[in-house]
Amino acid sequence: MSLLDLQKLATGLSRTWAGFLRDWDRSLRAGNYPETTRYNYLLAAAQLGRYLGESSPDPDADDAADDPCAVTRGHVEAFQAWMIDTRSASTALNKHKGLQQFFKWLLIDEQAIDRNPMDRVRQPKTPRKLIPVLRTEDTSKVLDACKGKAFANLRDEALIRLLSNSGGRLSEVGNLLVADVDLHTESVHFHGKGAKDRRVRFGPKTARALSRYLRARDKHKGAGLPQLWLAERGAAALTPNGIKIRLKRLGQAAGVPDLHAHRWRHTFAHEWKRAGGDTGDLMLLLGWTSEDMPRHYGASAAAERAQETQARLGIGERV
Known part of the structure; x- marks a missing residue:
């Protein structure tokens, strides 16, 4: 992912959120993650940050909107429910998987948090559809x-x-x-x-x-x-x-x-x-x-x- 793309993803985020995304992208690149995977992961984290700053009904979300280390399980669950309401359950599931990786990185690699807010956050259930095949x-x-x-x-x-x-x-x-x-x-x-x-x-x-x-x-x-x-x-x-x-x-x-x-x-x-x-x-x-x-x-x-x-x-x- 280019620097320009990363800056675009971080639009509207605090300096702290943007800095963590930049460092996480560097870590993902060092791990040889495909560009599409990196983009989807970073997009999920950026969307959570923007949700906390712009759309969260939680009056206590200001700290989390400024710093991802202040994100709680409740913030993640509210974001996930919002994704289901405004997008779809499958989209919410994709965001869930991206956020799992983000907070795992903050916990283990960066040691910036003491507890993963994703712990005990359930994956959204998605309808299992029969995929139409081509005859x-x-x-x-x-x-x-x-x-x-x-x-x-x-x-x-x-x-x-x-x-x-x-x-x-x-x-x-x-x-x-x-x-x-x-x-x-x-x-x-x-x-x-x-x-x-x-x-x-x-x-x-x-x-x-x-x-x-x-x-x-x-x-x-x-x-x-x-x-x-x-x-x-x-x-x-x-x-x-x-x-x-x-x-x-x-x-x-x-x-x-x-x-x-x-x-x-x-x-x-x-x-x-x-x-x-x-x-x-x-x-x-x-x-x-x-x-x-x-x-x-x-x-x-x-x-x-x-x-x-x-x-x-x-x-x-x-x-």
Whole structure:
């Protein structure tokens, strides 16, 4: 995170809060935390500080608004409830996790507080929803929308096939370098969360699409750039955010609403579990370390298997 971004996050905070955020960011960078993780952590702490100074109904919140070392459990719980009311339970949960790390740092690393105000603050309960997966026909529609020999057509087909075939995160696929793709072994080197790298194989259709794109890329103005994905015009990389926007437009053109990269990741896990694939292997392929993730991602597959079994058994249909 740049100094400018950090100053923007600290807007409206006291000098003490801003100083702690600066020092925490340095500690996170020293720990090699990904930039997105650092930003989310720092944002949670900054939002708590601004809430205490601007929105807290607690008349005793002034000290905490000036110094995070004065934050109490009550302040955190009020902030969490406010987040649920003004945003959502899932957003409040993300803030809870960020604040856990912030006050843990203040307690253990900085030794600035004697007691963690997060102790006994419950995580917000969030509704567990079945994630909608992309059917094969949906992906086919999106690929049809990419048909053509122009640079953008070849790039988009390679991108979509890789997302669908690998189950990679948007950040992993979007930040690939040319050097990360090995067409000889038909594999790609993903740089995952928490500096956890892994190599994932892809199939012949994806290999063919990547090969065609790379040939077109060699003739592009940005051919000398290290990034795999290039913008259609000029010598510039196509960023993960640019890919996100592009996928949304392709989804609209193909008649597939709410299209985003993560849906292919859910679909990958869904199809793996439907086919009876090993959970440990799935965790390795998708870069997971917690078994909660395959349970969460596999819920839609479990529901579909139950429905298929129900239809096959025909309970109540024989009378």
